[in-house]
Amino acid sequence: MSSQILSRLAAAWLAAISVGAGNPALAGEPLRVGATYITSGLDPAKGSNGWALVSHGVGENLFTVDKDGRLVPGLAEKAERTGDLTWVVTLKSGRQFADGTPVTAAALAAGFEHTFATNKAALATGGKLTFEAADDLTLNIATEKPVSFLQALFAEWPLIAYKPAADGTAVLTGPYRVADFKADTALALEPNTHFSGADTRSPIDFRRFADAQSMTLALEAGELDLAFGLPSEVVARLKTNPDLTIKSFPVGYQYLAFLNAARPITSDIKVRQALDLAFDRKELAAAINGGTPATGAYAPYFPFAGKQERPSDRATAEALLDEAGWTKDDAGNRQKNGTPLRLLAITYPQRPDLVTMLPVAKAQLARIGITLDTQVVENIQQVAAAGDFDIALWAQHTAPNGDPAFFLNSMLRSGASLNYAKYMSPDFDAILDRFGSEGHGAKRSAIALDAQAKLFADVPASFLVSPVWYVGVSKRLENYEPWGSDYYVLRADIGEAK
Structure with missing residues (x-):
């Protein structure tokens, strides 16, 4: 992609950030924004770029x-x-x-x-x-x-909506456009002059940080006006800084564990059921200093969310492993025919809460005799698509369009392109087929509840925590109000508090 297109895309993304009413005085010094993710490129059709470019304020739907x-x-x-x-x-x-x-x-x-x-x-x-x-x-x-x-x-x-350009790039419609793009590193955004209110917006310099801790240090050093996705363990310290405002908000994301049904050990439904019951969701929520135990596949404020907290039951988990033939040796470790019950769990640094949860999950499984090897991988989608895991700790917005069907169809239907759990169930697919003929909200909620009941039984995914996220802002953006998870981080109404 050309430098011009990259600039347009980057600028649109940051434009999506909301801090209240626009301010005509914004046309000066760039706003400085940090996060642990950035679009992987400027082709809106590739991978998850469409999501990122809307989040960045470059594109629209x-x-x-x-x-x-x-x-x-x-x-x-x-x-x-x-x-x-x-x-x-x-x-x-x-x-x-x-x-x-x-x-x-x-x-x-x-x-x-x-x-x-x-x-x-x-x-x-x-x-x-x-x-x-x-x-x-x-x-x-x-x-x-x-x-x-x-x-x-x-x-x-x-x-995402766009028109292809003759040079193979794309032209978008958001409030910002990309002025410069350095892959995996930074975006420079400028107001899209063909979007209403362009004269009220500042340019934006957006930096991707390798981890949330380094982003936190940059915020404390006065290098950022907005740090999106702070690790929970730094929140108490940051709140004592008079130059910063820390805000929290509930998100539509769910923290979950995909359980790989194509791997030798986790192909056994009793093992997956045992893993689901071994996860102590209250302990996981406490570890990340925010959020509540999951009730199912959706955040609790959705009408199609489960109504009861997913259970944790160590005794039943142990009984299921015994039934599956994984018994404890004298040291308390599970084995079958001399083979230890050893699993690989992966997660990724772009979601720091998941990195915090990983050793907690390891300790929880150790209590029932399971040895868990852990890896933090940079490109989680590539590793997950290859199937090189037993457990994948994942963050997913499960209703980004306010409807329950897309997550289930795209990530858990048999043969779906993002079905990392390799789950295949004709009965589950038949439940999803009902979405195609039912448009009434209450009836779609009923379908979603039926689908979740099937997932609870088969456990291709274990739903763990409905999180709360944190953002930090300088005095310049103290009126910023986060909403819409990270789908609408930078919005057209960005402005300065002073």
């Missing part, structure tokens, strides 16, 4: 979620069903890409076609979609599989 978690129009005005597999989407008038050209149905269709040809995660809900521009503001869409709620599909993170 046809539909989005507001600060109250409600699904609302983005670039689109409305979506209407015209047949069993067909829809018509009406775009908002007057919107422009970052190069000043109008946002049209034909331009967006070209971008979406590239995404569906490139990114398997885009296929999770409706299969492969086809597009036809009826006029500049009318986009006809046909889905491969029945979809009852197209608005939610187009709020999914792979479906």
Whole structure:
């Protein structure tokens, strides 16, 4: 990608940061933002770049979620069903890409076609979609599989809106555009002059930190105006600093453990059930100084979340291992036919809470005689896709579009591109199929609850903690209010407190 496109993308991302009303005096010194993640590149169709570029304020979706978690129009005005597999989407008038050209149905269709040809995660809900521009503001869409709620599909993170450029890059629509991009290191963002309110925004310098501890030190040294995703153990210390404000907020993410059903030991359902019961969720939540024990696959404020805390029961876990043939030797370690019960757990530094949880989980499994080897890996998706783990501690927003279906379809349906647990269940897939014909909110919640009950029984994933996250801000951004997890870190309403 060109330097110009990189600049546009980076700038849009940081523009998404919210600190209250815009301030006309912002056009000066750049705001300095730090996090432990950054987009891996500027092709919106590749991997999770679509999510990152929206989080960075560079891109937008046809539909989005507001600060109250409600699904609302983005670039689109409305979506209407015209047949069993067909829809018509009406775009908002007057919107422009970052190069000043109008946002049209034909331009967006070209971008979406590239995404569906490139990114398997885009296929999770409706299969492969086809597009036809009826006029500049009318986009006809046909889905491969029945979809009852197209608005939610187009709020999914792979479906960022953009137009492909002639040089193979992309042109987006967010409040910022990329001025410069250094892969895995930094973004320089500038206001997109074709997005309303550009004169109220400062440029932004965004830095990626290898770990949350080094980001914390930079915040304390006065090098950052915003540090997103502080480790919980530093919060008490930072709150004593008069130059900083520390804010916490509940997130739609869940901390969970994928249990690899394709590995020799964790292919046994009784072993997976034992692992699920051996995790002490209260202890894990206490270790990260925030959050509550998980009730299931979704944060407790969603209507489709489980209503009861997931159980922890060491005695039953031990009994299940005995039934599976993994008995204790004289030293209290589990073995079967002379082979020790030894598992590999992985996680990644971009989510510091998970790194904190990893040794706690190791100690919990040791109590029932399981030896756990642990690794912190930089590219968790690559390692997980290769299947080189028994347990993967993972952070996942399970309802980023306010709907329960996408997470289940993209990460746990048989054969799904992100099904790291290698879980295959025709019965579970049949439950998910019901989402395709049911658009009523209460009925979709019922389907989600049925799906979770099946997951609780089969345990391809163990749901652990609904977390609380922390951000630190300087006096310059003391009015910043975080919401939307890290999907909307930098938003169009960024401004300065003073």
